[in-house]
Amino acid sequence: MVSSTSLTSVLASKQIKEDPESLQIWGKDWTNGFVVAPSAVVFPESLDQLQDLVAYARAHQVKLVPSGGRTGLSGGAVASQGEVVVSFDRMNKILDFSAKDRIVTCQPGLVTANLQAFAEEQGLYYPVDFASSGSSQIGGNVATNAGGIKVIRYGLTRDWVAGMKVVTGSGALLDCNAGLIKNATGYDFRHLMIGSEGTLGLIGELDMHLAPQPEPQIVMVVGVPSVVDLLDILHAFSDKLTLSAFEFFSDLALQKVQAHRKLPAPLANRVDNYALLEFDESELAKAEEAFALCMEEGWLVDGVISQSQAQAAALWQLREGISESLAPYTPYKNDLSVRISEVPGFLADVDRYVNEGYPDFEVCWYGHIGDGNLHLNILRPESLSLEEFFHVGHTMSPKIFELVQARRGSISAEHGVGLLKRDFLGYSRGDDEISLMRGLKHLFDPDQILNPDKLLPLTEA
Numbered sequence: 442m443v444s445s446t447s448l449t450s451v452l453a454s455k456q457i458k459e460d461p462e463s464l465q466i467w468g469k470d471w472t473n474g475f476v477v478a479p480s481a482v483v484f485p486e487s488l489d490q491l492q493d494l495v496a497y498a499r500a501h502q503v504k505l506v507p508s509g510g511r512t513g514l515s516g517g518a519v520a521s522q523g524e525v526v527v528s529f530d531r532m533n534k535i536l537d538f539s540a541k542d543r544i545v546t547c548q549p550g551l552v553t554a555n556l557q558a559f560a561e562e563q564g565l566y567y568p569v570d571f572a573s574s575g576s577s578q579i580g581g582n583v584a585t586n587a588g589g590i591k592v593i594r595y596g597l598t599r600d601w602v603a604g605m606k607v608v609t610g611s612g613a614l615l616d617c618n619a620g621l622i623k624n625a626t627g628y629d630f631r632h633l634m635i636g637s638e639g640t641l642g643l644i645g646e647l648d649m650h651l652a653p654q655p656e657p658q659i660v661m662v663v664g665v666p667s668v669v670d671l672l673d674i675l676h677a678f679s680d681k682l683t684l685s686a687f688e689f690f691s692d693l694a695l696q697k698v699q700a701h702r703k704l705p706a707p708l709a710n711r712v713d714n715y716a717l718l719e720f721d722e723s724e725l726a727k728a729e730e731a732f733a734l735c736m737e738e739g740w741l742v743d744g745v746i747s748q749s750q751a752q753a754a755a756l757w758q759l760r761e762g763i764s765e766s767l768a769p770y771t772p773y774k775n776d777l778s779v780r781i782s783e784v785p786g787f788l789a790d791v792d793r794y795v796n797e798g799y800p801d802f803e804v805c806w807y808g809h810i811g812d813g814n815l816h817l818n819i820l821r822p823e824s825l826s827l828e829e830f831f832h833v834g835h836t837m838s839p840k841i842f843e844l845v846q847a848r849r850g851s852i853s854a855e856h857g858v859g860l861l862k863r864d865f866l867g868y869s870r871g872d873d874e875i876s877l878m879r880g881l882k883h884l885f886d887p888d889q890i891l892n893p894d895k896l897l898p899l900t901e902a
Contacts (some may be wrong), residue, residue: 447501448481448525451493456531458482467528468506468520470513472861473771474831479506479520484531488645491608494527495643498890499612505890507639509581510552512573514774515859517585517638517895524893527643529580535559536646543651544603544620549580549644556649565651568595572761580644586636588855590760591719593811594685595652597855599635604648607634609641610886620648633881638857639892641885657722658685660753661732663744664712669785670740671810674716677735681727686719687811694763694807694818701766707759708743716741716810717760719753763807764816771827772805772818773834777845778854781813790844791817799837814854817841842868858896866898 448457458467459481468479485491498505504524511518520526529550537546543565547556553567553574560567569582571589581587583605587598595601604618607630617631618624634642665671668689675687692713698704707715720728728746735741747753779787788806795804801822808815819837821830842852846868853862853869866875879897882889 448483448497451497452483452485452490456484456486458484464526467508467511467526470508470511470516470518472514472516472519472859473827475516475519475860476521477519478523479526480523482508482526482528484528486531488606488608488614491527491643491645492612492614495608495610495612495890498525499610499888502888503890504893505643506892507580507584507643509550509578509584510573510576512577513581513585513859514776514856515853515861517857517859517892518581519860521860522893529578532580532645533578538563539620542603542620544648545651546620546646546648547579549578549583549647551579553577553579553582560651561654563651564654566654567601567649568652568655569598569601572764579647579649583635583644583647584637584639585855585857588809588812588814590686590688590809592809592814593687594683599632601650602631602635602647603650605631605634605644606646607642607644610888610891614645615642618648636857638859638896640882640896641891643891655685655721657750658719658753659722659725659728660747660756661718661720661728661744662707662756662759663716663718663732663735663741664708664710665714665716665741666712668714668788671714671716672781672785673738673740674735675781675811677738677740678718678720678728678731681731682720682724684718684720684811686717686809688717688760688808689810689815690715690717690760690763690807691805693803693805694767695759697770697805698759698762698766701769702758702762704755704758704762707745707756710743712742715759717756760807763805767805767818767820770820771830772820773831773837775817775819775838775841775852776814776854776856777817777841777850777852778812778814779845779848779850781810783848783850784810784813784815787844787848787850788815791841794840794844795819795837799833813850838865839868845869860895863894863896864898866896 467482468477506520506524508518508528532548533550557567582598603620803820805818
C-alpha cells in the first residue's frame, strides 16, 4: 500500500486523498461488478508532476490507474488492487487557441461539454458528442477513441486529435505531431496512444481540431416495422443528402425511456423499431423526397419531423435518454460493431440465441446504425441477484462474441476493453496481433506500472 507521506515527495498533501469515500468515488467508473480498492487518489496539475509521478511509481513499483470523468463502461478506470488513481480533474484548462489553425490546446481533464462550449464561443464546433459529454473528459475520450452519435458525418475522436504530449511508462515525455496536418516522419505515436486506454502513457496535453459551425439541424424519427429495412432507409437518405446522425432503437428501449423521462410517444402507433435521423436544415426537401420513397417501398410506416430546435432536442431525448433509463435494471451491456451490411443478420442471430437460451431475459437494442455500432443491453430479471445475473452475463458473452467473430466484427466498438472484455480480446484480435500489442506495452511501460491488467489478456503464471 502507498502512504500519503511517501506521495508528498512528489505532490502537495492537498493533491492526495486517502479517505474511504474518495477511494470509492475515484476508484471506479460506471461499470458494475468489480472490486474497488485503490490505496490513494492523486490530483496532478502539470506535465512535470505527471513525470514526477511516473518516476516515483517506477522507483517504488507503484501501479497507476489513470482516471478521467469515470464514465467508462468497460472497467478501464477501476482500481481494485491497491493502485494509485491518477485523476485529471485538476488538469482541466484550455491552454491556447489558434483561430487560423482552428486548433485548441487543452489539458486532458477538460470536460467534453466545456470544449464544445468553447468552440461555440469561437464560432466553431467540436462534433464528437454523446450522452455523457457533460461529465466525460477529453483525455478519457482520446484514451478510448470515443465515438458517439455523429460518427457517420464527423468520425471518431481519433479524427480530431491534432497532437498530444504524453508521459510514457518509462518517464519519457513525447510531443506527438504538434498540430501538423502533414507529417511524414515515420511512426505516428499519437495514433498509437489513441485508444490505448492509458496502458502506454499518461496523456498530459492535447491539441484538438475544431470544425466550422454546422447549419441548424433537423431531426426526424421514423417507425420501422422490420429491422432488415433499416439499411434500405439509410441508403435512401444517404443517396440524397448528408446525414449527421442515423440512430436506431427498439420499441422496448423507447418504452423504458418514455417511462423514465415521462415522454410522449413520437408516433401515433407503436412499431418494433425506430430510426432517428439528423440533417442540415437546407436539405429538408431532399429528406422529404427520401421519406416518401421509403414509405412507397414499405420500409417505414410513419414519421415525425422537428419544427423547432426545442422539438429537435425533445426528439433526441428518445435516443440519448435510453442508457440512463436502463440503469435501474442493472443491464449486462455489450458494445459491439459489425460492418453496416451485417447489422440485420447479426441482430437476428443474437436475438435468437438469447430468446432460445434465456427466454426470461429482455433484450434492449439501440445504437449507431450509420456506423455499424450496436449497444446490446440484457436486462436483469427481478428474480436474479446482481451477482447471479452478472455471472450469467459472463457465461453468455463468449457465445455472443462468437457471433461477432463470425462476422469479423469488434467486441468493443467505442467503450474500450478495460477489465470487462480483456479476456475476450482474442475474439477480435489474432494471436500475432496480441503478441505485438504485448511487445508495445513492454516497450512503452517497461515496469508495467500503467493501468495494470487492463486491455491485454493476462498471461499464464
